[in-house]
Amino acid sequence: MIATKKKFSEQFKLNSSDEFNNTNSRQRFFEPRSIIKRQGDQTDSVFFLESGFLALSKTGANGRRQIINFVFPGEYCGMTKRDYFACDIECLSFTSLRIISKDNFENTLNNNSALMREIHDQQVYWNDGLEELIYLLGARSTEEKIASFLIFLNIRQYRYLQDPLYKEIPLSRADIGDFLGMRVETVSRTLSKFRKLKAIKSFENNRIKILDFNVLTKIAELEDSWEYWDQRRTHHS
Numbered sequence: 001m002i003a004t005k006k007k008f009s010e011q012f013k014l015n016s017s018d019e020f021n022n023t024n025s026r027q028r029f030f031e032p033r034s035i036i037k038r039q040g041d042q043t044d045s046v047f048f049l050e051s052g053f054l055a056l057s058k059t060g061a062n063g064r065r066q067i068i069n070f071v072f073p074g075e076y077c078g079m080t081k082r083d084y085f086a087c088d089i090e091c092l093s094f095t096s097l098r099i100i101s102k103d104n105f106e107n108t109l110n111n112n113s114a115l116m117r118e119i120h121d122q123q124v125y126w127n128d129g130l131e132e133l134i135y136l137l138g139a140r141s142t143e144e145k146i147a148s149f150l151i152f153l154n155i156r157q158y159r160y161l162q163d164p165l166y167k168e169i170p171l172s173r174a175d176i177g178d179f180l181g182m183r184v185e186t187v188s189r190t191l192s193k194f195r196k197l198k199a200i201k202s203f204e205n206n207r208i209k210i211l212d213f214n215v216l217t218k219i220a221e222l223e224d225s226w227e228y229w230d231q232r233r234t235h236h237s
Helices: 102-110 113-137 142-158 173-180 184-196 213-220 223-236
Strands: 026-030 035-037 045-051 054-059 065-071 088-091 095-101 200-202 208-210
Touching: 045 102, 065 173, 095 102, 102 113, 113 142, 142 173, 142 184, 142 208, 142 213, 173 184, 184 200, 184 213
Parallel strands: none
Antiparallel strands: 026 095, 035 088, 045 095, 054 065, 054 088, 200 208
């Protein structure tokens, strides 16, 4: 569902390349849970996420949803050589998107080395992040997996949203379960434990705010790795 601009907050809004403006692309606003594209839709557009959060997911024949990646402000998505989208693109929050035709995007990319470098850096960051997450989630307990996942998402979005006050993750328990392959009840029990430890705070609008990174890194057994990221956050703030 398309949202009105009045509902859209520009506090953490990021802009796409200067090559894409109102004459060759469109800005659209969407409500939470809106489906931008469905698996099987024709790949006629590329999207730049100005503000909000997206999930890329697939739904199996049994109706089970599996989230395979997330998109954060400052990232492009929908780039593929396939003729049809391989997954659903869903808004997890109020979202501002810049919609670029596939032909225009590819033509611009071929003639703009700065944009090509930007896309290359994003894809490398995606790949590195997913490899790290797979390592973090392997052979771990439920609490360690969820703590690692929350830390991973915060580090990922911090690459773009470098405001030290922004520590919220807009995910429901179902979203977390659909990514980690866990039941909603299991996720709920674990998050309740984290709240009792004052590591996180939950809000009614499916947002999780991290209150104490030290507690989460101890649960995830990532104290050594966190020192590097904590120094970066302190430096930026």
